[in-house]
Amino acid sequence: MDKIKIDSRIWIKKGRKNYLGKGRIELLRQIQNEGSILKASKKMYMSYKAAWDNLHQIKAIGEQDLIVSNNGGRGGGGTYLTPEGKRAIEVFDRLERLKVAFWERFDSCQSLGDVLEKIIELEAFLSNLPDQNP
Amino acid sequence: MDKIKIDSRIWIKKGRKNYLGKGRIELLRQIQNEGSILKASKKMYMSYKAAWDNLHQIKAIGEQDLIVSNNGGRGGGGTYLTPEGKRAIEVFDRLERLKVAFWERFDSCQSLGDVLEKIIELEAFLSNLPDQNP
Numbered sequence: 087m088d089k090i091k092i093d094s095r096i097w098i099k100k101g102r103k104n105y106l107g108k109g110r111i112e113l114l115r116q117i118q119n120e121g122s123i124l125k126a127s128k129k130m131y132m133s134y135k136a137a138w139d140n141l142h143q144i145k146a147i148g149e150q151d152l153i154v155s156n157n158g159g160r161g162g163g164g165t166y167l168t169p170e171g172k173r174a175i176e177v178f179d180r181l182e183r184l185k186v187a188f189w190e191r192f193d194s195c196q197s198l199g200d201v202l203e204k205i206i207e208l209e210a211f212l213s214n215l216p217d218q219n220p
Numbered sequence: 221m222d223k224i225k226i227d228s229r230i231w232i233k234k235g236r237k238n239y240l241g242k243g244r245i246e247l248l249r250q251i252q253n254e255g256s257i258l259k260a261s262k263k264m265y266m267s268y269k270a271a272w273d274n275l276h277q278i279k280a281i282g283e284q285d286l287i288v289s290n291n292g293g294r295g296g297g298g299t300y301l302t303p304e305g306k307r308a309i310e311v312f313d314r315l316e317r318l319k320v321a322f323w324e325r326f327d328s329c330q331s332l333g334d335v336l337e338k339i340i341e342l343e344a345f346l347s348n349l350p351d352q353n354p
Contacts, residue, residue: 096228099227201315
């Protein structure tokens, strides 16, 4: 029988708005690598406008800036990640790994019956976790 | 500060192919309610062809049929869920609830730092789970 796998996509919402997902995190990562929104957008095969719109949304939703631009001066300007911007990438990457680690528990399943058994096991473990608002 | 929430979408793959996701499960649920692929597709605002294509994919990927059609006879034909089809809906609904229960652990987070702390807590919990291939 073909193996079953649970696949998923995650994103971070803030105040009910979509804040950071895979695409925006990749954009931030490219800005970190390239030091420029224009170069980052090209690496993402994205228009400069789309990149800018996304960064504008991120800024509007978040309390802290994730990027900072240095406009001009000798050697021209550039865009860099703030410490919070670097943290956003780190947190999202770790969330992705946590997601994989959780759903990997189903990798041994071959049938819907196997999946049901595994769900029951994980429900029990989750209910044994300390309360989230102690 | 605006509250952070981790949102996600899940789907079941089988042998590396997309087998069942939210849309296909809804289609099965409508077939269960309506007893007809045509009526189900209308409820889903989906063309009959799109519904049929999805059902064909499901049949090609799975080992067991999820639906059975009774073509004609007195009172006309109909399409019904097999026990495995009903199980598919049940399993997916419980996976959705498990997903919500897992990511709800982050509902108390207000900053990326809070999220990082929660990740570390859940990583520890997952590593304490019994091995999945005992």
